[in-house]
Amino acid sequence: MTAGRWFLALSVLTAPWSPPALAQPTFAELARAGQLPYRGELVINGRTIVRVSHGGPGLQRQEVLAPPDLAGELVVDNGQTRWHYSPRTMRVDLAPSSYGLRRPEHNQHLLERNFHLVVIRSEPVAGRPATEIELRPRYAGRNSQRLWIDAATGLPLKVQRLSPRGVVLETSEFRHLEPHATIGRSEFEFALPPRARVTSSVQVLAMGRSLADLHMPVPFPIRMPGYLPAGFDVMDVQIFERGGVRSVHWRLSDGLDMLSLFQTAREHEAPRPAGAQVVTLPHVATGFMVDHGPERMLCWQTGAGSFSLVGDLGPDELERIADSTSP
Amino acid sequence: MDCRSCQSLLSAYVDDQLVATDARRLHVHLSGCSDCSAELNLLLGTLQLLRSLPRPRPTADPWEAIAFTLRREGLVRPWYRRARPLGVAAAAAVVIVAGSYVIWRPTSQSASLEAYWRQHAIFAAQEAPALSTGAPSLDAIEATYQLEGDDR
Numbered sequence: 303m304t305a306g307r308w309f310l311a312l313s314v315l316t317a318p319w320s321p322p323a324l325a326q327p328t329f330a331e332l333a334r335a336g337q338l339p340y341r342g343e344l345v346i347n348g349r350t351i352v353r354v355s356h357g358g359p360g361l362q363r364q365e366v367l368a369p370p371d372l373a374g375e376l377v378v379d380n381g382q383t384r385w386h387y388s389p390r391t392m393r394v395d396l397a398p399s400s401y402g403l404r405r406p407e408h409n410q411h412l413l414e415r416n417f418h419l420v421v422i423r424s425e426p427v428a429g430r431p432a433t434e435i436e437l438r439p440r441y442a443g444r445n446s447q448r449l450w451i452d453a454a455t456g457l458p459l460k461v462q463r464l465s466p467r468g469v470v471l472e473t474s475e476f477r478h479l480e481p482h483a484t485i486g487r488s489e490f491e492f493a494l495p496p497r498a499r500v501t502s503s504v505q506v507l508a509m510g511r512s513l514a515d516l517h518m519p520v521p522f523p524i525r526m527p528g529y530l531p532a533g534f535d536v537m538d539v540q541i542f543e544r545g546g547v548r549s550v551h552w553r554l555s556d557g558l559d560m561l562s563l564f565q566t567a568r569e570h571e572a573p574r575p576a577g578a579q580v581v582t583l584p585h586v587a588t589g590f591m592v593d594h595g596p597e598r599m600l601c602w603q604t605g606a607g608s609f610s611l612v613g614d615l616g617p618d619e620l621e622r623i624a625d626s627t628s629p
Numbered sequence: 630m631d632c633r634s635c636q637s638l639l640s641a642y643v644d645d646q647l648v649a650t651d652a653r654r655l656h657v658h659l660s661g662c663s664d665c666s667a668e669l670n671l672l673l674g675t676l677q678l679l680r681s682l683p684r685p686r687p688t689a690d691p692w693e694a695i696a697f698t699l700r701r702e703g704l705v706r707p708w709y710r711r712a713r714p715l716g717v718a719a720a721a722a723v724v725i726v727a728g729s730y731v732i733w734r735p736t737s738q739s740a741s742l743e744a745y746w747r748q749h750a751i752f753a754a755q756e757a758p759a760l761s762t763g764a765p766s767l768d769a770i771e772a773t774y775q776l777e778g779d780d781r
Contacts, residue, residue, distance in 0.1 A: 348673060
């Protein structure tokens with residue numbers, strides 16, 4: 303080897319090492335990756351194992367494998383109908399799929415408007431190279447999300463939801479993933495097991511992106527709150543019935559977090575459960591708040607009807623929304 | 630932060646009781662320590678298990694269950710064996726009046742909070758599929774059990 307080549311070799315070996323540049327995923331790429339077919343096994347919070355199949359837009363199948371008390375729970379959605387089979391009760395709960403109401407472009411707009419996408423580092427998940435990113439909220443008091451994005455496909459291999467104070471609320475992680483899997487359409491059609499009963503816990507009567515789409519009268523004046531938290535938009539609205547009680551369900555989102563506002567006739571006021579906390583709303587008299595893990599429900603009444611609001615925003619935000627429904 | 634300090638803070642961490650600086654220090658440690666991450670996952674799994682346990686409910690009519698046991702053990706006789714003719718007539722009248730009330734009484738149903746929880750959980754699980762791993766909503770499954778309990 304000549305002196306010149308030795309010098310070249312040495313200069314390459316001694317050059318300061320720099321890590322390869324991290325891929326910078328975009329919201330649009332994440333949305334596109336979500337359309338890919340895949341099959342895999344997920345671990346949720348280190349305990350629950352679920353086999354998932356995604357056959358492309360609208361096609362989902364999820365079967366719980368462990369722990370034993372949940373094993374066999376099966377959810378199949380073919381984009382038109384959603385079946386939930388529970389082997390313990392031998393019941394199949396049937397509901398229309400809300401896939402047709404989704405607006406991926408609107409969701410992407412909400413994410414871009416309400417969150418910063420920050421690249422953290424490269425870290426493999428399930429033996430696959432991945433980029434860890436974080437969606438940081440632009441508004442205080444909101445949850446954030448960490449995602450480990452598969453370098454080859456753009457699919458999220460691991461997702462963590464974090465509270466505003468940075469506490470991990472839920473982790474789901476693939477322990478095995480087969481992207482671009484060939485999955486037959488039949489996997490997304492539900493075959494009724496012998497002796498299983500088909501029921502509908504809730505009868506969805508109408509759904510649409512706005513009230514005008516529903517063409518379904520309700521026996522009370524529908525009232526939307528005058529105040530919505532910054533960044534939240536109405537995604538769609540449903541009318542459903544259970545036990546003779548008809549309710550309107552407004553579904554709102556900021557791209558990551560969801561809020562549900564239910565309204566029914568005043569005389570169908572929900573009973574206050576034991577342990578519910580009474581809250582005073584200056585313009586609406588009183589209501590009560592029920593905690594359920596990281597989420598909470600606030601119930602109240604006005605002249606227009608009985609309302610319930612569910613979400614994981616702070617109590618102050620929920621109370622402000624409730625108070626803005628006063629006539 | 631070492632493993633011992635980290636693990637002593639995990640419980641407060643999942644209860645959202647840590648101040649932001651401690652939570653950040655914990656994150657730094659967790660991101661590089663598989664043992665403590667496993668400990669955290671175990672804790673989250675246990676909490677999930679506790680949340681998924683069925684909530685105890687009394688039977689629809691506890692007295693009926695007790696009365697059945699007493700009759701089966703021969704400790705009491707059924708009311709229709711003890712009743713005299715006049716008593717039977719009076720009881721029949723009571724049944725007719727009560728039955729009429731049940732048939733004709735005004736309806737006063739109330740909204741089901743369990744149904745609201747469930748509808749919200751399904752909505753939350755279905756939205757933003759590009760940003761999720763496709764995990765089903767365990768909350769929705771649990772809430773469905775609650776509703777089915779109501780139906781039985």
